[in-house]
Amino acid sequence: MPGISNAARLITFHVTRYNPETDGAPYLKTYAVPVREGMTVLEGLHYIKDNLDSTLAWRYSCRMGICGSCGMFLNGRPGLACNTQILHIADANLTVAPLPNFEIIRDLVPDLWTMFDKHRSIKPYILRINEAEINDPAGEFYQSPQQLESYLQFTYCIKCGCCMAACPTLATDARYLGPMPLTAAQRYNADTRDEGRRERNALTGTSTGVFRCHYAGECSRACPKGVDPARALQLLKRRLVLDYLHLARRIKRCEKLHGPGQGKLLPDIAAAPKGTVG
Amino acid sequence: MSQINRYDNRLGIWGWLGGGRWGAERYAYILHRITGLGILFYFLLHIVVTSLRAKGIYLWAGHGFLHQPIFEFAEYVVFAAFAYHACNGIRLVLVELGFAVGKPIEPVYPYKTSLNVQRPLLVCMMILTAVFLAIGGYAALIE
Structure with a gap:
């Protein structure tokens, strides 16, 4: 595709690490990650897990902004790791931390x-x-x-x-x-x-x-x-x-319609075809 | 099962300043809190100063202690804080009563939020604050 570069750039990830069994407080660990255009923070974390440090823990599932598992603090701003592109928010350094205002279970995993x-x-x-x-x-x-x-x-x-x-x-x-x-x-x-x-x-x-x-x-x-x-x-x-203040307008609540098969058919709607099974 | 140690990651007061995508409303929020606390501190100080009358001490009378330039300037700062707090407070009352936030819409990227809807109100209130500050400053200078 024109305009998209495939050349990798090295971005330094500053990732919050915390092991509840050995660490008294979280600390930052740095990893150099080769980043290409379009690469998401989630993919960057996978690169670290696969190639640099297999002990890194985080939570994710769908990879497409639907499940809401990978909420993280990216360069001081909350966002989803799976729909945030690294090069959109980082030139050379990227800070990845667990979501604040929650307790940390381990590394990037907050207790929700x-x-x-x-x-x-x-x-x-x-x-x-x-x-x-x-x-x-x-x-x-x-x-x-x-x-x-x-x-x-x-x-x-x-x-x-x-x-x-x-x-x-x-x-x-x-x-x-x-x-x-x-x-x-x-x-x-x-x-x-x-x-x-x-x-x-x-x-x-x-x-x-x-x-x-x-x-x-x-x-x-x-x-x-x-x-x-x-x-x-x-x-x-x-x-x-x-x-x-008792000033609220009364909201007209839903009326319950008849159950299946009990409703009145409107004149301009054709009848359902006869069943072919059973 | 052993107890898992969890680290409390609450931002605390730092959360007022950091932790979010900085927007005009957040600056307004921080300034509203700071001016509110400042005005509260002034009221307490005001009670102390005026209650000194009971001891026969008039700090503000004639060329008294409180007529030094630093206190005259501090008085203007209190006025400025009050003007901002009042104008922004009117905005907050209107917004919190559901005016100027708009109706729920289908979220289509790039997302438009209620912040965009109430932004003109914020701008109007900040202009009003600036007008008050200018009038107050002019009145203080010619006094």
Whole structure:
């Protein structure tokens, strides 16, 4: 391809190393990695593992920005190792460290347990007053495209933890729920199929909840999927204030449609063909 | 199973300054916190200075101790901190009430975020702060 060079450049990787059995604190170790155009940080780490130091540990899975496993601190900025090209962020030196604001298990592996604990606490799933509808659904819920758009952006979160590492408030207050769990709360609150907003408000409206956010905006800049947690958090605050003042407009909840085979066929839709099996 | 030692990697106060992609809102965030703490410190100092009246000490009267140039300048710094904190605070109230952050959109690369939507408000508030600082500075000079 024109414009793409195949010549390798030596980039010095400064990688955080930490062995919990032998080290009291993390330290930096340097590796010289030959880098070609288009090579990602993840590929650089694989080069180190294969050729220079087989003891290096990190977490990864899909290699294409979907699983959210390889969130790292790259040159002082949180991002995914698999979708960050080395030459886009480094001329000669690249610092690779585990995501901050989490405990380090080993080398570049952060312990994301605290984040998932908080995430679980806000009940990130559809809550209905009538539990039988969830456990034993008898039909489907209608949702318009506009209703879907009110939360769709927030569903793209891959739980990589980059926003939690970027948040300056979370850096000083470990009890703060953080951008990821609160974005999940807004995602379900805005879903017209959900009826659990007030239940979540009891947690998101506390002193460790969404009002600890002071809009530094780093979560939205760090997010590799464009989820925009900062927007979700401000919309969550708005809803909490309106709920507190009893000024919130009543959201029309989804109506349950009939179950399979029980619905009325619209006149302009052709009937399904007869089954050919059985 | 033996206990695994984990290293606490929390950034702490350093997280206010480092740890993210530096943007205008982060500078605003840091300055808002610093000016807030500064104004709080001034209020405490103010209580101490005025309470000295009970002992018959008037530090601000006539050509008193507090009329030295350094304190006159410090007074302007307090005014500047207050002007910034108030203007940025209005922006934060508007943003946190869901105004100026826009509606959720389909994330298509290059991503546009709510930060882009509220940026004009930030710029307006910083211009307003600058106007206040200029007026305050002019008033202090002709005094």
